[in-house]
Amino acid sequence: MAVERASERLVELLTRDDAVQDQWVSAVAASLGGRISRAELERELTELYQALQQALGKGGLDWRDEAYSEVRALLVELSRNRARHGFTPTETAISVFACKDVLEPTGDSSAEDVTAYLQLARLFDALGLFTIEAYARTREEIISAQAEQLLELSTPVIKLWEGVVAVPLVGTLDSARTQVVMEKLLQSLVEWESEHAIIDITGVPAVDTEVAQHLLKTVVAARLMGAECTISGIRPQIAQTLVALGVQFGDIVTKATLADALRHVLQLGGARPVGGGER
Secondary structure, three states, rough: OOOOHHHHHHHHHHOOHHHHHHHHHHHHHHHHHOOHHHHHHHHHHHHHHHHHHHHHHHHHOOOOOOOHHHHHOOOOOOHHHHHHHOHHHHHHHHHHHHHHHHHOOOOOHHHHHHHHHHHHHHHHHHHHHHHHHHHHHHHHHHHHHHHHHHHHOOOOOOEEEEEEEEEEEEEEHHHHHHHHHHHHHHHHHHHOOOEEEEEEEEEOOOOOOOHHHHHHHHHHHHHHHHEEEEEEOOOHHHHHHHHHHOOOOOOOEEEEHHHHHHHHHHHHHHOOOOOOOOO
């Protein structure tokens, strides 16, 4: 049987049996364990069901056809919603494959209906894969956004006094994180009109040549903004490592502890009472 006739026959089957849509919703609801309301499922799947009928009538069985643009858009929306709510790829794909199960031929189905169903099964397989791909893209976006948020949270800039800010670093310092530190520090220097910055690396587990270079770049960038930086948290182990690596900080002030760095800034007279002086 030609593909065109198969799609026509399938439209007839979909529109003839009013119970198909309800059975589809029930099957999906059972697989999701009540984590989405029945009303929400009915809205999603009714829109998808109607769009599928129209696409079958206009574009045949090719899911890449322009006639399926609304179907694809609805599947992307469904996939994104499932991903944001923590559903698995399998639970997301079931929203598509369940309709194929509902329409499965019975023992008294005609040969024409069976042939049409086989064509439908291929269509739903393709749409199911499309749904999983959309789900995967959304999960990647969510993970990337969460990583950026964690990066922001792990690099705070604290205003200690008028004219003095501090950046307490915890964890590994890599290129991406250094860029965030540099941007936030420079922005804070301008916003708070600070002349001194303390970069505390007490919480950085290890300092190698790469980390040292990242710190130097941050200090140089701050100096270009007219601020002097003090690096604190230089523990004995870190000092020995830097000497062994031949890393030199030049005229950059380094201190063993944050308290030493604070004392140094106070001795320079760079700290002003909060609220004092002109901003």
